[in-house]
Amino acid sequence: MFVQSSFVRRYRVYVLALTFCGLMMFSTSAEADIAVPHQGGRPVTLDAPIAGFGYYGFGGAFGLRVGIPIVENGFVPTINNAVYINFGADLYPFGQYIAIGIPITVHWEFYFNDKWSAFAELGINIFLGDWVFGGQAFRFDAVNWLMFAVGGKFHITPSFALVLRAGNPYASFGISFSF
Numbered sequence: 547m548f549v550q551s552s553f554v555r556r557y558r559v560y561v562l563a564l565t566f567c568g569l570m571m572f573s574t575s576a577e578a579d580i581a582v583p584h585q586g587g588r589p590v591t592l593d594a595p596i597a598g599f600g601y602y603g604f605g606g607a608f609g610l611r612v613g614i615p616i617v618e619n620g621f622v623p624t625i626n627n628a629v630y631i632n633f634g635a636d637l638y639p640f641g642q643y644i645a646i647g648i649p650i651t652v653h654w655e656f657y658f659n660d661k662w663s664a665f666a667e668l669g670i671n672i673f674l675g676d677w678v679f680g681g682q683a684f685r686f687d688a689v690n691w692l693m694f695a696v697g698g699k700f701h702i703t704p705s706f707a708l709v710l711r712a713g714n715p716y717a718s719f720g721i722s723f724s725f
Contacts, residue, residue, distance in 0.1 A: 578660045580626045588615035588628045590725045593709055600638060603627035607716040609636030613653055626657040631665065638716075645677035647715065649693045649724060660701060667695045677696050 550663030578584075578636040591613035598607025611634035629652065636647040651669030658664070671693040677684055695713025699722060702708065 578626060578657055580656060580658045581624075582626055583658070584619050584626050584628065586618075588618045588630075589705070590614055591630065592725070593632075593634070593721045594722070595636065595709075595711065595716075595720035596717045597720070598636075598638075598718040600716040607636050607638055607647075607718055609647070609649075610634045611649065620654065620656075627655060628657070629654050632669070633721055636671075636716075645676055645678075646674040647689075647690070648672040648674075651693050651695075655699075660702060660704075662698065663707075664698045665696070667693065667697075667711075667713065669693045673715070704719060 591611075593611040593613065595607055595611070596611055600607055611632050613630035613632045615628055616631050617629035620629055632649065632651045632653045634649055636649060638645040638647060649669060649671045651667040653665055653667045655663050655665040671691055673687065673690040675687060675690065676682065692714055695711045695717075697709060697711035697713075699707040699709050705724045707721045707722045707724075709718075711718050711720070
């Protein structure tokens with residue numbers, strides 16, 4: 547019987563994420579263009595990671611994130627990009643306990659065309675681990691408190707997208723709504 551280490555499982559998720567992001571370069575039709583700066587406002591987004599891959603294997607994260615635009619034409623005014631502040635809540639099942647993460651990130655998104663965008667996130671994840679619900683003493687797991695990720699979105703409609711995110715403390719697949 548072959549037992550996979552968490553490193554092998556995590557490596558597969560990164561390969562999947564990089565493949566997904568690489569496919570974004572081959573989109574053929576576009577009305578929006580990364581070379582054309584965005585005009586007007588950006589929508590508020592609601593992301594729902596629905597299948598997570600954490601340090602402890604498949605199924606390790608579920609949650610909701612709200613993204614509020616803070617720089618509507620991003621840090622680079624000559625291209626189509628935007629900066630959001632994201633915050634939300636995630637649940638991580640750990641054996642018989644559940645941990646809670648409260649991510650607060652800066653989310654920088656680049657819009658290649660009407661269908662594809664890519665993003666990077668950096669921030670903190672207020673992590674209430676199994677020690678909260680298991681009656682154990684507090685411990686600071688730095689790896690769970692640092693939040694960073696890269697990912698891509700496939701925009702099915704202007705208000706609905708599929709999202710793939712790879713980073714720390716987990717990688718995930720989910721959906722996104724824009725309002």
